[in-house]
Amino acid sequence: MNSELKIYNTLNRETSIFKPIHAGLVGMYVCGPTVYSNAHLGNARTYISFDIMFRYFLHLGYKVRYVRNITDAGHLEGDRDEGEDKFAKKAKLEQLEPMEIVQKYSLDFHEVLRQFNTLPPSIEPTATGHIIEQIEMTKKIIANGYAYESNGSIYFDVEKFSKAYNYTALSNRNLDELLNNTRTLDGQDEKKGRLDFALWIKAKPEHIMRWQSPWGEGFPGWHLECSAMSSKYLGNEFDIHGGGMDLVPTHHTNEIAQNIACHHTQPARYWVHTNMLTVNGQKMSKSLGNSFLPAELFSGNHPLLERGYSPMTVRFFMLQAHYRSTLDLSNEALQAAEKGLARLLNACKLASQLKTGNVSSFSVEELKDKVYAALNEDFNTPIALANLFEAVKYVNLVNDGKETLTAADQAALAQFLNQMVKDVLGLKPEQEAGTEKIDGLMKMLISMRAEAKNKKDFATSDFIRDQLKEIGIEIKDGKEGTSFSIL
Template structure:
């Protein structure tokens, strides 16, 4: 079990030694998508980042229960517990039942993450499947004096909570400044305080998604679902809570308040947040017109994209930036990542073709230790990638006959690449996974070999140049002929 792992804790605002509450068991909760529309790239970056963390914790010897929720109720359009339910609004637009919307976009979300080759979570609970748990938690918060009921809606009393607890502990914001920047309550507003938020919302007559409760027919607020489901599956206290940095100021702040008001405990020991995405230096957003969906990135069907990029290229691009760093999309950056990813995959494909020697010019153990050291430093994937490129240089040097590697060192090299490229990063070779393409190219390479043996160099060159014009590069060596995308 890895006892040298350090991670950045948003709560303490510094790197801390990872010490699970009940090692080797680890509980990790990550806020999942709100499934009323297609998943966006910001979501994808968050889930790819926590997939990396999930994989590395398992690789390090921990038994991880990874819970990632699906928000399928209670998410309103407005920021003051007002407006239409997003699922009901989308259902009206598409003329479907709300749960058809949920099913449609949940399946789409899963399809996208499969393309990125992420592992499924241990548990994926839904808000609608845990209404009872949310109601029970709200009842406990009311009993503890931190919530009040007005006309069938239950509000969390932030002012009363703040008198005994640090409401802004996660963000370190000034409460007075927050109040000053929050709109005054209107004459028809039922809240006691400007920062109060809804735990349960009274249903309007036209509300489709509604459930009975002790306070009347209604539906849960957005924040309560994560507090209720994380407690159900991970306990009142667990190890890691994660999500995008945009969730810290409101959603995660309110989660902490709800959990402490109910259970008298800080829910998570470590809080982790992924950073935002930008496009050519400008924050990615629909309103700015520079946001694109994963499918548009794969096909290139977007005004800001010169062409499409494969899912593994995009994933490799994301892994080349630390999860807490801003990630800037541009055609030039994606092109560079595509070249780097192909270089890495080409090197991996050569591993089985290397012939070991009795002695070795290379030692692999320092490389492996450097990769572990980088991952132990708050999952520093960019540094690991630099080490993997050094491993690729060794592979190419040996394949070209310019260096020797012994059987024990070759075994270490294979283990290093398999562990980090496939098991931890979750990458896969999109070219070698195409069985039909491989079979055709193997046949063409064999035909070229026969032509060369018969001194038919015109045919040999025609095959090589023809493949090159189609983006396939052949490489001859004493080990044989290999191919890669040019």
């Protein structure tokens, strides 16, 4: 492999060679979910994208510390800092304790990511578990002069900050326009500036989730937790910070401001942002009501779906697009993905069973170079897959006896294919046939049917096939005998 990994950095809008701060180590922080409702498919796309990066770093031999938080407090509804706490609101709605809400949707989130075969992060810290760190950080920011107290709440002074630093470096927005465009405040607002955001919020009497602080009882602002936890576990400066693109203008912008105001340094070298999943060309989001829940997709129980698709089909579907492009969800696209994935996985299996010859008419090294080159080009999974499909075709040709491979090349190809598909892309075969007992039964039925076929008793052989089909088992007559799959 002769190319180096390049990553697109939102900070300077350039793709550049990745150089870790400490050789051999990668520190990566990704903004996790706010666990007040079910994770939808758009959320899943983001975490699948970062899972690919995580897996690829591991594959390249890096030691990775992957931190992904759980937001279980402090995230408010609606207008910046005035809305209701999301957990409190949902808790009222579902008649549960806020922490029951947190537990319920954390479990859901983990279950969804497990189904998509994403690797768990190294550390998964929660906001409520780091209140002390957040209070400390707030104190420091106040001491450094970039935050002020107002009626028991602490706000970040964006205007003051922007005089010393470039507040909009990440979003590349015009600060003056932002100042003028932001919604007019009503008179009772506690903030000095329009863009100021809360670091610490004074709890109203009815607020359940509250903690003691030097400024009275309250709870932390949403942006603060990521700053506090990333610096705690990865240091004041680390390699990669990621999240969905929609976090750029507000959440990540504020996070950077907090870190600079506290530690005098920008937290991450590379800012990586994933693009949105769309449905009929529109962003999938909770507020638009066009969300797909993974469970709905798997079962097909959704008005826009004709039938269900497996988690691996969905994962493959997502990998066919680059993580920085929008991706549109549709029945046809999912069907295409389903078949493509089956072909790919079949070739993985076939590759290790190929008959070998004296010469190879295919260069495994060349394939490897192409696949690595693709992944090194900002994790370009669609191109990597395109190259893997060249190998799929070749595997099939060898299997048909139209091309040949030496034993060494066959082993190398089989290993590489499986490593890429399973370890790096995280695609695994669906649940294999079934239990031993089912396998035994099927073996018996298949041999009975073969016997009937030999006697040209096609009525019996077709009866077996049709009956099995009805209970959801499909029989396929191949060259190497008959196989079956459970639908």
